[in-house]
Structures are given as C-alpha cells and as structure tokens.
Amino acid sequence: MAVKHVAVLMGGWSVEREVSLKTGDFYAKYAEAAGYRVSKVDVGRDVARVLTKLKPDIVINGLHGKFGEDGTIQGLLEVLGIPYTHSGVLASATAMNKHYAKIAFKSAGIPVTNHIVAHRSEIASRHLMPPPYVVKPVAEGSSYGVFLVKSDTSHPPQEILREDWRGSDEMMVERFIPGRELTCAVMGDVAMGVTEIVTDLSFYNYEAKYEVGGSKHVIPADISPNVYQNIQKMALKAHEVLGCRGVTRADFRFNDRAGQDGELVCLEVNTQPGMTSTSLVPEQALHAGHTLEELVTWIVEDAGCNR
Numbered sequence: 001m002a003v004k005h006v007a008v009l010m011g012g013w014s015v016e017r018e019v020s021l022k023t024g025d026f027y028a029k030y031a032e033a034a035g036y037r038v039s040k041v042d043v044g045r046d047v048a049r050v051l052t053k054l055k056p057d058i059v060i061n062g063l064h065g066k067f068g069e070d071g072t073i074q075g076l077l078e079v080l081g082i083p084y085t086h087s088g089v090l091a092s093a094t095a096m097n098k099h100y101a102k103i104a105f106k107s108a109g110i111p112v113t114n115h116i117v118a119h120r121s122e123i124a125s126r127h128l129m130p131p132p133y134v135v136k137p138v139a140e141g142s143s144y145g146v147f148l149v150k151s152d153t154s155h156p157p158q159e160i161l162r163e164d165w166r167g168s169d170e171m172m173v174e175r176f177i178p179g180r181e182l183t184c185a186v187m188g189d190v191a192m193g194v195t196e197i198v199t200d201l202s203f204y205n206y207e208a209k210y211e212v213g214g215s216k217h218v219i220p221a222d223i224s225p226n227v228y229q230n231i232q233k234m235a236l237k238a239h240e241v242l243g244c245r246g247v248t249r250a251d252f253r254f255n256d257r258a259g260q261d262g263e264l265v266c267l268e269v270n271t272q273p274g275m276t277s278t279s280l281v282p283e284q285a286l287h288a289g290h291t292l293e294e295l296v297t298w299i300v301e302d303a304g305c306n307r
Contacts, residue, residue, distance in 0.1 A: 007056035014065030088307030179255035
C-alpha cells in the first residue's frame with residue numbers, strides 16, 4: 001500500500017498565526033511518526049496553487065482563527081476535492097460565530113449565558129449590561145481580544161478602540177459566570193475526559209493558554225460525577241447540534257456556589273483545538289489511553305469531503 005501524502009496547513013494570516021504554527025508542527029511530528037509522508041504548508045493567499053502542485057492525498061487543517069476555522073478554507077478544499085480533517089463548511093462557520101453557536105446550543109437545550117452583540121465603538125462607550133461581564137470578539141479564538149470587566153470597573157475596555165486593533169468590529173458582551181473553567185473534547189462520537197483549568201490570572205486568557213506555567217490542567221476534574229457526566233453529555237450534544245466532525249473541544253463555566261446544583265453554561269465549541277505543548281486535547285487523548293500517534297492517525301483517517 002502506498003504511503004499517504006499529508007499536507008499540514010499551518011500559520012496563515014489570522015491573529016492566531018503563532019499558535020497555528022505550533023499546532024502544525026505537532027501534527028507534522030506525529031503524522032510522520034505514524035508513517036505518513038508529510039508536507040508542511042505555511043498558508044498564504046496562494047494556497048490553492050500550492051495544494052494543486054503538491055497533490056496531497058489528505059489535508060490536516062492546523063489553521064486557527066479567520067480563514068482557517070470559519071469555513072473559508074474548508075470551502076476551498078471542497079472545491080479542490082481534497083479530503084480534509086475536522087469540521088466542514090457550515091459547522092465551522094457556525095461554531096466560529098459565538099452568537100450563532102449560542103442560538104444553536106439554546107435550541108438544543110444546552111444552557112448558555114446572556115449576551116449582547118454590538119459594534120466595538122458602542123461597547124466601549126458605555127456599559128451595555130451591569131458588570132461583571134466579558135467583552136470578546138464574536139468570531140475569534142484563543143481568547144484574543146477578550147476582556148473581563150469587573151464589578152468595580154467604571155468604564156468598558158478602551159483597548160478595543162485602538163488603531164492597531166486586529167479583531168473584528170462586531171463584538172459580544174456576555175454575562176460573566178464566576179467559578180470554575182472546565183473543558184471536554186469530543187473525538188468522533190465519544191466525549192473524552194473533563195479537564196479543569198486553574199490559573200492565577202484573571203481568567204483563561206491567551207497567556208494562560210499558551211505560556212508555560214500559565215495554567216494548571218487537572219484531569220479528571222475534581223467535580224461531582226453528576227456534573228462530570230453532564231459536561232460530557234453537553235459537549236457531545238454541542239458537537240452534534242453544530243454538525244461537527246473529527247475532534248472538537250467544548251468550553252464551560254461552572255459556578256458551584258449558585259444554588260443547590262450550581263450553574264453550568266457552555267461558552268463555545270472549538271472545531272480545531274490547539275495542539276501545542278500546553279494544549280488540552282492531547283492531554284485528554286492520553287488520559288483516554290490514546291498515544292499521540294494514534295490521535296493524529298485517527299484524525300487523518302477521519303478526513304473527507306462533504307463534511
């Protein structure tokens with residue numbers, strides 16, 4: 001049997017470029033270890049020409065952010081007819097837009113927190129809801145451009161008005177849920193373990209995610225079996241209601257001091273979770289008994305079109 005040629009898409013030009021380069025290196029390393037022939041592609045706007053020349057059997061999509069996770073590159077790969085990993089066009093576009101994703105979650109009975117969508121200039125001008133709340137771009141990842149507005153804050157974040165702002169103009173104001181940060185990956189139709197993320201920073205921001213020592217990951221999370229299983233069920237349901245494929249990761253907030261059962265809400269689903277030395281999905285895969293070569297092999301073999 002001929003060795004499959006796998007092209008790893010990485011880098012790109014979104015605000016998450018540096019994270020994507022690390023994710024791409026991870027995929028390339030373990031795909032090669034699993035026996036595939038690998039070509040790394042630092043994606044530019046000529047990516048269609050590059051892929052046409054490379055003629056890979058499969059594309060591993062290691063891109064993050066706009067043009068990588070939002071259905072754009074997925075549509076291009078559909079046109080080119082190259083099987084690719086992770087979710088398809090519609091699921092990617094819906095999950096990337098936190099507003100539309102929340103509508104889908106709510107329709108499926110998955111609890112979400114209240115939010116308002118507005119232009120960044122309006123959000124910066126006044127409190128659109130009583131603090132504490134979170135300000136975040138509607139369609140970015142890696143906690144880029146996320147601000148926690150605390151109860152004693154006199155005005156919204158002014159950083160979103162800077163001339164060098166790289167995020168979108170459309171942003172979200174979301175009620176802040178105090179408590180614990182929890183996450184659960186889904187691999188195909190199986191929810192993996194639940195991880196609690198502990199950080200000394202104000203919340204699980206970019207530094208907490210990607211700097212060594214920025215956060216501590218506790219797996220399995222030290223929560224009640226009922227909450228643990230509920231998170232697994234909700235992660236799988238969120239994956240399914242969006243129409244996701246491959247590996248995803250759903251993020252949750254859990255306020256264990258709110259009433260008898262606490263308040264648990266789903267924040268978002270990441271259709272292409274990070275695969276870096278500080279990322280969560282590789283840890284959850286190892287906890288589930290998979291080697292990293294097995295994880296990447298599964299992702300590659302799951303690739304396809306019409307996703």
